[in-house]
Amino acid sequence: MTASPLRRLGLLALAVLLAAAPPLHAQDYDFTVPDVTDTYALENARVVQAPGDVLESATVVVRDGLIEAVGPDVEVPYDARRIAADSLTVYAGFIDGLSHAGVEMPDDEGDNGEEIDPGDPPFDAAGIQPDRSVRSFLTPDASGLEGLRKAGFTAGHVVPEGQMLPGSGALALYGGTSASDMVLTSDATLFGQLETADGYVYPATEMAVIAKLRQLVREAERRQELETAYERDPTGQRRPPQDPVHSALFPVLDGDTPLAFYADGALPIHRVLDLRQELDVPLVLAGLAESHATVDALQNTDAHLFLTLDLPEAPTRSAEGDTTIADTTDSPSRYYRPEARTPTHASVPDEEENLELRHAMERQDYLETAATLHEAGLRFGFTTREADAGDVRDNLRTMIDEGLPESVALAALTTRPASVLGLNTRLGTVEEGKIANLVVTDGSYFAEDTKVQHVFVDGQLYDYSGDGSGSGEISGDVSKVLGTWSYTLETPQGDRSGTLTFEGDQSGLEGTITNSQGTESELESISFDGTTLSFTVSPEQGPSLSVTVTVEADAFEGSVSTPGPSLTITGERTSAPNAMRK
Amino acid sequence: MMLIPMLSSDSVSPRALGLWGLLLLFGAGLLLPHAAQAQNTPGAQGPYALTNAQILVTPSDTVANGTVVIRDDSIAAVGPNVSVPSDAEAIDVAGQTIYPGFIDSGTHLGLQEVGSLSETQDFNEIGDLTSHMNALTAVNPNTVHVPTTRVHGITAVITEPETGMLPGTAALIGLHGYTPEQMHLGGVTLTKLDFPSIGRQGPSDDRSPETIKKESEEALDKLNEVWDAAERYAAIDSAVAVQPEARRQPTHLPAMESLVPVIRGEQPILISANAASDISEALDWAEERGVLDQVILGGALEGWRVADEIAAAGVPVLVGSIMQPPTRESDRYDKAYRTPALLHDAGVPVALRSGKTENVRNLVFHAGFAASHGLGKTDALRAITTTPAQIFDVEDHVGTIEAGKRANLFVANGDPLQPDTDVQHLFIDGYKLPLDNRQTRLYDEFLNRNPGLEK
Known part of the structure; x- marks a missing residue:
């Protein structure tokens, strides 16, 4: 009995040793080559200067962080790095209405042993920290920033994370080498949300949050009166107390700084709008996922709106082999039967199907929200706070498919947020003298196959043109690999098995790998030339592995290259494509 | 010299020795040279005349018996019929060969x-x-x-x-x-x-x-x-x-x-x-x-x-x-x-x-x-x-021994590619350089250890 764990330990040690073996190739080429010039010329590009304002073939010169020149007959400066942009489209860099991009909050220090009265906690325990500024939490290395930049976002309104009043937001560039490089305007807004305090402390419900907000605003008004009176004639008056929390609300009360709220649901939207009505402060309202249900209320407000770029996921069928959903999701309301009941266990599948139709029907409202708001005459920008950067373009395309005009979508990404956030003299269009924030794509940004090739932030180039390796080359008959395969990987710790699935057609393959623990990962760079199949897997932790196997009939054999020695992998096809589809 | 008693003394902790002590320690261990071991006499420029020599003018061109005159940093003359200038120090290298450096x-x-x-x-x-x-x-x-x-x-x-x-x-x-x-x-x-x-x-x-x-x-x-x-x-x-x-x-x-x-x-x-x-x-x-x-x-x-x-x-x-x-x-x-x-x-x-x-x-x-x-x-x-x-x-x-080139050359008593050959004289930029070096000094000292290894 004792031998087995020891043996395992030995194998583990071996594995650690193998993994830790120093690289054999002495040189490391993973360094950054410095930029020789910050002047760039995008030559002969299609330039979308502003929505509906297109130059079919023009050159854009970027210099010293600014757009130096735009036009068909622009002279390329002597020190420009020329980028042949004949087949490329240049847009103004997108502006994010509200997000936590570039924000890294410090780890919670936990309670410092102080006894707090849950009914009357100190401000920070209650989540009331309007005296904080997002400026101190900004870093260009924050996770998530790169993804948004690659999606085309070059600037945005960033706010700190927290609860009810997490702090002031800033207008920031989504790039640079330091936090100072990023900031355009600090303390641009005061961020708030209907979020209860962490833990068992007041405010623990939404009604308390609203009551507390109301209280804070009233207190601040009073405090401001006192201070004004004191300033007018301090003699004979007690000095008003220093109070950063209330003082931080003064610019909001003065109407200089808007309160920025995030609210997705219809009820929170109404609550925030009511609060705004009551407090009479300028408001930026972001989120609005369910705003299709609050159109009237939104029409009666002058709040600046930012719609979330997140959309609900499509319903997936838990049971297999039924294609009804695919046929009905386009117009679920035609098929949904509100009167359907479930008299016996035999009709459970019917009910399930009916529920999915209901889901699809509800989802439809969300897909159409952007179009609904537009048709109601509401002007809005977008917020990426809840959206996955990788889904942004798909979701925008969905919104356009559901009725949002493309030019309005583009305006909502560029000119509208620029003017709402007071950045229209610096950002939002491709014009001379503006900050060089640009998105360069190989086609219409909203088309399905388009890729973002370059992004400029503050005149700095982020080159994504080499990232096309995400898709491999398919030259062999894909039917030889489509389907599900079981694999066995021979590792020093023993054999590991799992499954691989491949889907797709000659134009490209997609696949997933599911390991013995049931963890699923996407396969990247899948190539197949008829016999040799190769792909890479990037686990969440650790280096990516590249797999190359030779496929023969319904079996494969090959190797997996790791930082250590290569491992042998074998596999068999367990289900062929015919069994899966058609 | 001082190093040994210093190290053997128990009262001196390695810490007190400090970096300098450590350097000395390593220096002694690896026989690092110190200033006194640098070359004793600096080289000097001539003029020199190397006479009665076989001269490898180029690898494919040898003068059987000739003279090389070195003046300032260059070779002034090379050949069988070159006369020794009156101000030159003549070095008779009969039976030896002059090679380009x-x-x-x-x-x-x-x-x-x-x-x-x-x-x-x-x-x-x-x-x-x-x-x-x-x-x-x-x-x-x-x-x-x-x-x-x-x-x-x-x-x-x-x-x-x-x-x-x-x-x-x-x-x-x-x-x-x-x-x-x-x-x-x-x-x-x-x-x-x-x-x-x-x-x-x-x-x-x-x-x-x-x-x-x-x-x-x-x-x-x-x-x-x-x-x-x-x-x-x-x-x-x-x-x-x-x-x-x-x-x-x-x-x-x-x-x-x-x-x-x-x-x-x-x-x-x-x-x-x-x-x-x-x-x-x-x-x-x-x-x-x-x-x-x-x-x-x-x-x-x-x-x-x-x-x-x-x-x-x-x-x-x-x-x-x-x-x-x-x-x-x-x-x-x-x-x-x-x-x-x-x-x-x-x-x-x-x-x-x-x-x-x-x-x-x-x-x-x-x-x-x-x-x-x-x-x-x-x-x-x-x-x-x-x-x-x-x-x-x-x-x-x-690269060669030709008039006008820099006087980078040496005199050997045999084929310089053979281990038993010794270089007798060496000139760089006309400087006649002493050939003693760290290894020759060690050789001289330890071949004649005094007082030997008895006791």
């Missing part, structure tokens, strides 16, 4: 003192892109290894930086002088490129073929990225030169600035590559980048596999170190020794490099091995005299 085409001489002490290694700079490191600035003119190198007739070496893709520039230095600038010979400066190794690096490299391919591509991409940036830098620099007032200099990047002379074709590029595939790739790369006619290939241990390709490219090669086993187990045992001959037979100009620091003097034995493994003595001598002089474009100054 030898040139080692690749060393770390002056850049490292003690191999095991990283503090004394100056050829390894930290960083990824260090093309602006000049080996010359780090050369220690007073290194103990210079006198030990001279005893075998070596009067000039290329000294190279290491580490990274573009480690910096190598320099040709004469082995006499008290500042690096005095030593710099003919201003020879070579930008070194350690060409990325593609392909499998020996039997212990168990990366999968895909990984090797991927990593090679990444390395080459990186090299091209650096070169693109350097070309852009050079282009902007040229554009600014046209209108210096109206235009502004590129962002100052020393690493890029240092590559400009190569991009403009003004400076040779020393590409170091050993594997056959790396050499082919490097030649292709150089051709693509338009620097092929500036390329000098270094290392080239597998050069014989692609000798025709190197010859066709017209690229000279600094081969070595050849004193090692063949690169592949399947190769004949003497393949490395034969590499210079195989390259020479293919028509490639071949110079030899020892690749050493402390043992640069063994260059003569490298040449001896090359000579006896196909190259022949004449061509082996060329590989350490005239050929490197031509490759580094200093053939007007050094």
Whole structure:
């Protein structure tokens, strides 16, 4: 009995040793080559200067962080790095209405042993920290920033994370080498949300949050009166107390700084709008996922709106082999039967199907929200706070498919947020003298196959043109690999098995790998030339592995290259494509 | 002397000894020289007349009995009928032979003192892109290894930086002088490129073929990225030169600035590559980048596999170190020794490099091995005299014993490629240099230990 764990330990040690073996190739080429010039010329590009304002073939010169020149007959400066942009489209860099991009909050220090009265906690325990500024939490290395930049976002309104009043937001560039490089305007807004305090402390419900907000605003008004009176004639008056929390609300009360709220649901939207009505402060309202249900209320407000770029996921069928959903999701309301009941266990599948139709029907409202708001005459920008950067373009395309005009979508990404956030003299269009924030794509940004090739932030180039390796080359008959395969990987710790699935057609393959623990990962760079199949897997932790196997009939054999020695992998096809589809 | 009682005394803690104590300790352990061991008498310029000598004017041209007159830093006259000037110190070297000073085409001489002490290694700079490191600035003119190198007739070496893709520039230095600038010979400066190794690096490299391919591509991409940036830098620099007032200099990047002379074709590029595939790739790369006619290939241990390709490219090669086993187990045992001959037979100009620091003097034995493994003595001598002089474009100054050239020469009592030959006199830039050195002093002292080893 004792031998087995020891043996395992030995194998583990071996594995650690193998993994830790120093690289054999002495040189490391993973360094950054410095930029020789910050002047760039995008030559002969299609330039979308502003929505509906297109130059079919023009050159854009970027210099010293600014757009130096735009036009068909622009002279390329002597020190420009020329980028042949004949087949490329240049847009103004997108502006994010509200997000936590570039924000890294410090780890919670936990309670410092102080006894707090849950009914009357100190401000920070209650989540009331309007005296904080997002400026101190900004870093260009924050996770998530790169993804948004690659999606085309070059600037945005960033706010700190927290609860009810997490702090002031800033207008920031989504790039640079330091936090100072990023900031355009600090303390641009005061961020708030209907979020209860962490833990068992007041405010623990939404009604308390609203009551507390109301209280804070009233207190601040009073405090401001006192201070004004004191300033007018301090003699004979007690000095008003220093109070950063209330003082931080003064610019909001003065109407200089808007309160920025995030609210997705219809009820929170109404609550925030009511609060705004009551407090009479300028408001930026972001989120609005369910705003299709609050159109009237939104029409009666002058709040600046930012719609979330997140959309609900499509319903997936838990049971297999039924294609009804695919046929009905386009117009679920035609098929949904509100009167359907479930008299016996035999009709459970019917009910399930009916529920999915209901889901699809509800989802439809969300897909159409952007179009609904537009048709109601509401002007809005977008917020990426809840959206996955990788889904942004798909979701925008969905919104356009559901009725949002493309030019309005583009305006909502560029000119509208620029003017709402007071950045229209610096950002939002491709014009001379503006900050060089640009998105360069190989086609219409909203088309399905388009890729973002370059992004400029503050005149700095982020080159994504080499990232096309995400898709491999398919030259062999894909039917030889489509389907599900079981694999066995021979590792020093023993054999590991799992499954691989491949889907797709000659134009490209997609696949997933599911390991013995049931963890699923996407396969990247899948190539197949008829016999040799190769792909890479990037686990969440650790280096990516590249797999190359030779496929023969319904079996494969090959190797997996790791930082250590290569491992042998074998596999068999367990289900062929015919069994899966058609 | 003081060191031993100091160390044996219990009252002195290692801590109290401090850094200086530690240095002394290591110094004693490794017999580090101290100031008193530097050469006793400095060299002096003549004029000198070496008479009754056999003179190897060039490796293929010998004067049986003649005189060499050295005046100031140059050779004033050479030949059988040269008379001794009245002011010259005449040295009768009857029965001996005068050779041109030898040139080692690749060393770390002056850049490292003690191999095991990283503090004394100056050829390894930290960083990824260090093309602006000049080996010359780090050369220690007073290194103990210079006198030990001279005893075998070596009067000039290329000294190279290491580490990274573009480690910096190598320099040709004469082995006499008290500042690096005095030593710099003919201003020879070579930008070194350690060409990325593609392909499998020996039997212990168990990366999968895909990984090797991927990593090679990444390395080459990186090299091209650096070169693109350097070309852009050079282009902007040229554009600014046209209108210096109206235009502004590129962002100052020393690493890029240092590559400009190569991009403009003004400076040779020393590409170091050993594997056959790396050499082919490097030649292709150089051709693509338009620097092929500036390329000098270094290392080239597998050069014989692609000798025709190197010859066709017209690229000279600094081969070595050849004193090692063949690169592949399947190769004949003497393949490395034969590499210079195989390259020479293919028509490639071949110079030899020892690749050493402390043992640069063994260059003569490298040449001896090359000579006896196909190259022949004449061509082996060329590989350490005239050929490197031509490759580094200093053939007007050094490499032969001809009037007007710099007086870099030595007198030997036999064939200098043989171990039992002694160098009797050695001149660099007309300075007659003493031949005693650290090793001769140790030899003298320990051969005659007093009071011996009794008791």
